[in-house]
Amino acid sequence: MPEEASTRKLTIARAMAEAIAQEMRVDERVFVMGEDIAALGGVFGNTRGLLDEFGDKRIRDTPISETAFMGAATGAAMDGMRPVVELMFVDFMGVCFDAIYNCMAKNVYFSGGSFKVPVVLMTSTGGGYSDAGQHSQCLYGSFAHLPGMKVVSPSNARDAKGLMTAAIRDDNPVVFMYHKGLQGMGWLGTEPAAIVPVPEETFTTPIGKAAVVREGSDVTIVGLAMGVHHGLRAAEQLAERGVSAEVLDLRSLVPLDREAIIASVAKTGRLIVVDEDYQSYGVTGEIIATVVEHDVRLLESSPQRVAYPDVPIPFSRPLEQFCLPNADKIVAAYDAMGH
Amino acid sequence: MDIIIPGDLWEGDAEGVLTAWLFDAGAKVSEGAIVAEVMTDKVQYELVAPNDGILRIRAELDAVVKRGDVIGSVDAG
Amino acid sequence: MQPGRAEKRWMYETMLLSRRYEEAIEKIYLEGKQPRFDMAAGPIPGEMHLSNGQEPCAVGVIAHLEAHDTVTATHRPHHQAIAKGVDLKEMTAEIFGKKAGLSGGRGGHMHLLDPRVNFVCSGIIAQGLGPALGAALSRTMQGKPGVAVAFIGEGAVNQGAFHETMNLAALWNLPLIVVVEDNAWGISVSKKDSTAVERNHVRAAAYGIPGHFVPDNDPIAIYDVAGEAIARARRGEGPTLIEIETDRLAGHFMGDAEQYRPEGEKDALFARDPIPRLRDQMLAAGELSAEDVASIDAAVARRIDEAVAFARESPYPEPSDALEHAFHPVT
Numbered sequence: 128m129p130e131e132a133s134t135r136k137l138t139i140a141r142a143m144a145e146a147i148a149q150e151m152r153v154d155e156r157v158f159v160m161g162e163d164i165a166a167l168g169g170v171f172g173n174t175r176g177l178l179d180e181f182g183d184k185r186i187r188d189t190p191i192s193e194t195a196f197m198g199a200a201t202g203a204a205m206d207g208m209r210p211v212v213e214l215m216f217v218d219f220m221g222v223c224f225d226a227i228y229n230c231m232a233k234n235v236y237f238s239g240g241s242f243k244v245p246v247v248l249m250t251s252t253g254g255g256y257s258d259a260g261q262h263s264q265c266l267y268g269s270f271a272h273l274p275g276m277k278v279v280s281p282s283n284a285r286d287a288k289g290l291m292t293a294a295i296r297d298d299n300p301v302v303f304m305y306h307k308g309l310q311g312m313g314w315l316g317t318e319p320a321a322i323v324p325v326p327e328e329t330f331t332t333p334i335g336k337a338a339v340v341r342e343g344s345d346v347t348i349v350g351l352a353m354g355v356h357h358g359l360r361a362a363e364q365l366a367e368r369g370v371s372a373e374v375l376d377l378r379s380l381v382p383l384d385r386e387a388i389i390a391s392v393a394k395t396g397r398l399i400v401v402d403e404d405y406q407s408y409g410v411t412g413e414i415i416a417t418v419v420e421h422d423v424r425l426l427e428s429s430p431q432r433v434a435y436p437d438v439p440i441p442f443s444r445p446l447e448q449f450c451l452p453n454a455d456k457i458v459a460a461y462d463a464m465g466h
Numbered sequence: 467m468d469i470i471i472p473g474d475l476w477e478g479d480a481e482g483v484l485t486a487w488l489f490d491a492g493a494k495v496s497e498g499a500i501v502a503e504v505m506t507d508k509v510q511y512e513l514v515a516p517n518d519g520i521l522r523i524r525a526e527l528d529a530v531v532k533r534g535d536v537i538g539s540v541d542a543g
Numbered sequence: 544m545q546p547g548r549a550e551k552r553w554m555y556e557t558m559l560l561s562r563r564y565e566e567a568i569e570k571i572y573l574e575g576k577q578p579r580f581d582m583a584a585g586p587i588p589g590e591m592h593l594s595n596g597q598e599p600c601a602v603g604v605i606a607h608l609e610a611h612d613t614v615t616a617t618h619r620p621h622h623q624a625i626a627k628g629v630d631l632k633e634m635t636a637e638i639f640g641k642k643a644g645l646s647g648g649r650g651g652h653m654h655l656l657d658p659r660v661n662f663v664c665s666g667i668i669a670q671g672l673g674p675a676l677g678a679a680l681s682r683t684m685q686g687k688p689g690v691a692v693a694f695i696g697e698g699a700v701n702q703g704a705f706h707e708t709m710n711l712a713a714l715w716n717l718p719l720i721v722v723v724e725d726n727a728w729g730i731s732v733s734k735k736d737s738t739a740v741e742r743n744h745v746r747a748a749a750y751g752i753p754g755h756f757v758p759d760n761d762p763i764a765i766y767d768v769a770g771e772a773i774a775r776a777r778r779g780e781g782p783t784l785i786e787i788e789t790d791r792l793a794g795h796f797m798g799d800a801e802q803y804r805p806e807g808e809k810d811a812l813f814a815r816d817p818i819p820r821l822r823d824q825m826l827a828a829g830e831l832s833a834e835d836v837a838s839i840d841a842a843v844a845r846r847i848d849e850a851v852a853f854a855r856e857s858p859y860p861e862p863s864d865a866l867e868h869a870f871h872p873v874t
């Protein structure tokens with residue numbers, strides 16, 4: 128390829144597949160397991176092309192047996208392999224959560240660090256297209272709350288590739304949560320801002336570091352995955368009114384980049400947290416607690432949460448859209464802070 | 467050279483939708499690079515650059531397309 | 544056990560109603576979703592899993608059930624819901640996300656719940672097994688009549704919930720019948736690539752209960768086997784596993800391009816469509832006349848038109864209705 132060719136853009140689905148492929152080429156311990164990840168290339172496109180390149184011993188379709196293959200991922204990882212295992216919808220964690228939170232997440236600790244558990248658990252999150260209560264959840268808070276698992280979620284393809292590579296190289300379990308609406312699958316709607324230039328070569332994005340994706344001075348909008356895009360749209364609307372919003376893309380929930388959150392609020396004095404997961408006992412509360420515990424005087428007004436209400440996700444479009452965070456709600460939250 | 471949706475890319479007369487450009491207009495692309503994604507019936511297809519050169523975009527994101535349509539071109543030089 | 548004349552006619556009518564319903568739903572589902580397949584668009588948003596071809600499984604079993612018997616079903620529930628007697632207008636309104644739907648639009652196509660006929664379905668594979676077990680347990684504890692039937696796919700047999708449910712039903716000798724609709728495909732993975740044994744009914748031996756296999760998607764054969772199993776359960780003799788070889792004529796979900804299916808497979812399936820097969824058998828045996836066939840066609844079309852019109856004309860719920868019914872009020 129000529130050196131002067133431009134950097135291509137990728138969708139998040141392509142970026143994930145590319146990161147996995149590049150690691151698999153240099154490390155024969157890396158393999159992929161999950162439902163429909165082989166011939167189909169993943170229901171959400173994140174393993175496309177892998178079966179052709181690596182064959183069915185390293186790219187393994189599984190039966191609908193999450194407890195077995197989640198448990199197997201931990202066992203294989205403890206025995207020296209580096210599995211990338213897919214939980215097709217995060218909502219399915221219910222059938223295998225013991226294997227995840229009691230086993231995968233705890234064996235490094237139980238062994239005092241003598242065992243490594245290099246599992247990457249990739250799973251789809253999010254709704255907005257009427258897939259109803261068992262196929263639309265985010266559950267960021269549920270995974271972030273339980274100790275022993277790193278948790279990441281990219282808002283764009285560049286971070287997706289970097290975070291996946293970092294996750295595969297990490298000797299700890301990493302839960303890689305990808306939002307369905309950001310994958311670049313046309314049938315789920317596309318967020319063009321997630322399709323960005325991605326370097327061809329291997330690179331890592333640090334797990335545990337947030338990114339300021341839009342600088343501002345009047346209010347901090349903290350978000351994750353799709354929330355970042357809602358935040359950016361809200362920032363555009365606010366800019367038209369002369370309000371300068373800073374948008375912080377968390378990228379990781381565990382470890383959480385508390386310094387970045389505090390630094391931004393120290394600058395702006397106002398905080399809005401956006402989360403598509405259920406409001407109570409979750410991500411939004413943790414972000415606010417982070418600031419308040421550090422120094423409540425950083426806040427010039429009460430912080431605002433724009434999160435999913437505490438109800439199961441409804442099917443009907445007007446009901447679901449009523450519940451979902453969006454840019455208008457973020458702008459309304461800014462107004463609610465009073466000035 | 468034009469970037470044409472192959473006449474046999476998918477079966478039947480269904481229309482497709484251009485769901486992604488993987489380069490901006492004016493980008494330098496190499497022959498064989500995947501430049502666009504088109505979707506029909508929930509299947510995504512890839513379209514590649516037919517030669518080295520500068521990408522010109524004719525069909526915008528979300529445009530409805532048919533087999534045989536020219537969605538852009540790659541200008542050598 | 545053979546169906547009587549009236550039962551057989553009910554089976555034919557119900558299979559036809561189910562099939563024509565799925566065909567109507569398929570057309571409506573595609574409204575607004577072409578040329579760009581956007582799942583959120585159109586009068587029926589979200590996913591759609593059609594039961595075309597699997598009608599015999601529903602009618603052959605549910606012919607033996609009353610309203611007070613319990614059925615749990617899967618993400619592909621319409622044929623069972625229709626056979627069980629779920630209100631067709633309210634079911635259709637629910638699929639359209641309307642306020643007059645079974646759950647006021649909260650559940651949609653994968654979460655159809657109707658306590659009047661003891662029917663529930665859900666979207667997580669194998670999730671219906673535990674609740675069916677529970678319904679069987681409840682009737683036993685209350686001394687009330689009623690059996691429970693859990694419909695699952697062949698993919699679900701590889702879930703832990705299957706094994707736990709079978710063991711517990713056998714241990715407690717409960718009136719539970721587990722019906723496996725084997726359509727050979729779990730999304731893109733064929734049964735032979737997911738299952739260690741060739742036929743799932745043999746697994747019943749692991750729990751010390753009877754297991755039966757019904758080949759060829761034959762509603763009369765299903766009626767026979769299911770009748771014995773349900774009678775057994777009603778007599779207090781415990782659970783049974785039934786595996787039915789059925790055909791999935793549609794894709795896994797609407798929009799599934801099915802590129803993973805071998806060429807020619809679908810054509811072979813259409814040649815064995817169970818509905819014209821039963822119709823022709825009944826015509827040949829004098830159990831149906833040509834006039835009967837025509838009048839059944841017309842009646843089915845009317846019922847579906849009525850249900851669809853009801854759904855289309857029903858208003859949407861108020862957006863803030865989303866916050867209601869997470870909990871019952873305290874009394």
